[in-house]
Amino acid sequence: xxxxxxxxxxxRVLEIPFDSDRKLMSVVHTYKDGYRVITKGAxxxxxxxxxxxxxxxxxxxxxxxxxxxxxxxxxAVAYRNTDYIPDNxxxxxxxxxxxxxxxxxxxxxxxxIKTCIKAGIKTVMVTGDxxxxxxxxxxxxxxxxxxxxxxxxxxxxxxxxxxxxxxxFSYSVFARITPKDKLRIVKAFQxxxxxxxxxxxxxxxxxxxxxxxxGCAMGIxxxxxxxxxxxxxxxxxxxxxxxxxxxxxxGIYENIRKSIHFLLASNxxxxxxxFLAIFFGWQTPLLAIQLLWVNLxxxxxxxxxxxxDNFDEDIMLHKPKNPxxxxxxxxxxxxxxxxxxIIGILSLIAFNIGTIKxxxxxxxxxxxxxxxxxxxxxxFNVRSTKSIFCSETLKNKxxxxxxxxCSALQIFVVSVPYVAKVFKVNPLSHVxxxxxxxxxxxxxxxxxxxxxFSRTKEVSLIPIFNRQxxxxx
Numbered sequence: 001x002x003x004x005x006x007x008x009x010x011x012r013v014l015e016i017p018f019d020s021d022r023k024l025m026s027v028v029h030t031y032k033d034g035y036r037v038i039t040k041g042a043x044x045x046x047x048x049x050x051x052x053x054x055x056x057x058x059x060x061x062x063x064x065x066x067x068x069x070x071x072x073x074x075x076a077v078a079y080r081n082t083d084y085i086p087d088n089x090x091x092x093x094x095x096x097x098x099x100x101x102x103x104x105x106x107x108x109x110x111x112x113i114k115t116c117i118k119a120g121i122k123t124v125m126v127t128g129d130x131x132x133x134x135x136x137x138x139x140x141x142x143x144x145x146x147x148x149x150x151x152x153x154x155x156x157x158x159x160x161x162x163x164x165x166x167x168x169f170s171y172s173v174f175a176r177i178t179p180k181d182k183l184r185i186v187k188a189f190q191x192x193x194x195x196x197x198x199x200x201x202x203x204x205x206x207x208x209x210x211x212x213x214x215g216c217a218m219g220i221x222x223x224x225x226x227x228x229x230x231x232x233x234x235x236x237x238x239x240x241x242x243x244x245x246x247x248x249x250x251g252i253y254e255n256i257r258k259s260i261h262f263l264l265a266s267n268x269x270x271x272x273x274x275f276l277a278i279f280f281g282w283q284t285p286l287l288a289i290q291l292l293w294v295n296l297x298x299x300x301x302x303x304x305x306x307x308x309d310n311f312d313e314d315i316m317l318h319k320p321k322n323p324x325x326x327x328x329x330x331x332x333x334x335x336x337x338x339x340x341x342i343i344g345i346l347s348l349i350a351f352n353i354g355t356i357k358x359x360x361x362x363x364x365x366x367x368x369x370x371x372x373x374x375x376x377x378x379x380f381n382v383r384s385t386k387s388i389f390c391s392e393t394l395k396n397k398x399x400x401x402x403x404x405x406c407s408a409l410q411i412f413v414v415s416v417p418y419v420a421k422v423f424k425v426n427p428l429s430h431v432x433x434x435x436x437x438x439x440x441x442x443x444x445x446x447x448x449x450x451x452x453f454s455r456t457k458e459v460s461l462i463p464i465f466n467r468q469x470x471x472x473x
Contacts, residue, residue, distance in 0.1 A: 251311030268340025
């Protein structure tokens with residue numbers, strides 16, 4: 001067919017754009033000595049505007065359902081010849097046929113949906129397509145599962161908002177939906193405390209994109225209006241990119257928590273070392289230059305290494321966090337304080353051993369070394385909830401490098417006489433180094449016991465967590 005020739009011969013004189021309420025789109029072309037109206041849209045809507053018997057209507061709807069079950073998007077087409085340009089051309093039409101179009105599912109999307117399910121993220125399909133088509137695609141993607149329900153725009157319109165909010169998590173597919181319906185769905189999820197990410201590309205999606213917590217517009221096929229109100233624009237129009245962004249976000253959040261965890265525990269240890277010594281009337285266990293060294297060297301490099309740590313492989317298996325929970329939720333604040341207390345107590349033990357058995361300078365040297373090295377060992381405790389003795393420990397090469405550098409510098413400061421004089425410390429004997437090492441490993445052992453207890457507790461709570469409603473869309 002010569003498309004250019006046809007368009008030239010049968011010029012378009014009128015266009016009535018698609019409307020989500022009408023679910024139709026019409027054009028009027030010149031045709032012979034008059035005009036031809038061509039209308040396309042949803043079959044169940046278009047047949048009401050056609051000259052058909054009840055038997056023909058039933059047959060068309062049957063064929064429409066058969067095509068929709070094959071995950072085809074079905075468009076019905078009808079026409080009418082007229083001698084004039086009508087004000088309302090969409091009536092008394094002659095039905096022409098059904099057109100089925102397939103939008104192949106990207107291979108990575110199915111895996112992305114599975115990842116969402118594992119991560120506790122509820123993925124919902126909100127579409128203007130026929131319910132049968134939407135269900136076929138949703139089942140293929142893994143969105144619609146055995147216990148999930150579906151809802152059409154007509155059913156939604158008859159449902160009070162309070163009832164929708166009460167049952168919103170039971171629905172996974174919304175079909176024949178209007179822009180107003182999308183807004184209601186977003187607000188229903190939000191009313192239940194969910195963090196809602198909404199995707200869209202058209203002008204009609206703009207209200208829902210703006211109302212959602214995270215509006216995601218399509219960068220390739222999206223309209224400028226959709227992009228303008230969205231929080232994120234997907235450069236590749238790919239759903240799996242959103243899932244990867246969630247993974248990155250979770251990883252960055254966890255790394256921030258690790259760095260803060262490490263720094264606060266270390267600083268609490270330093271504060272308690274000095275505070276408790278003053279409280280009990282002891283001599284100062286740490287001098288100003290020694291504390292400055294710990295803060296500038298021992299604290300800084302491991303904290304940076306933890307901030308750029310590799311993400312855990314199972315990070316998408318974690319349940320979503322409550323948006324109202326703080327940075328120190330899940331007992332992190334208590335853990336940090338207790339670990340800081342242990343670091344401080346170990347440093348004071350080293351100080352007292354060195355002072356009683358040798359002299360105050362040796363005691364300060366041992367306290368200074370225990371404080372520095374225990375923090376370096378503790379950086380590996382903080383890195384993961386898994387044991388420090390598993391292979392995961394070796395995955396952060398930056399943390400290992402920082403441990404080696406900081407340990408070497410600490411040994412250098414204590415062992416080289418000229419430098420030791422500047423820091424007012426004594427070189428340690430083999431026995432003193434052994435005591436320091438044992439005290440440093442105490443924190444590692446305590447952390448290992450705590451991790452083991454936490455894992456046992458987590459296993460016992462799994463059935464409870466599985467019964468909770470997902471908190472994200």
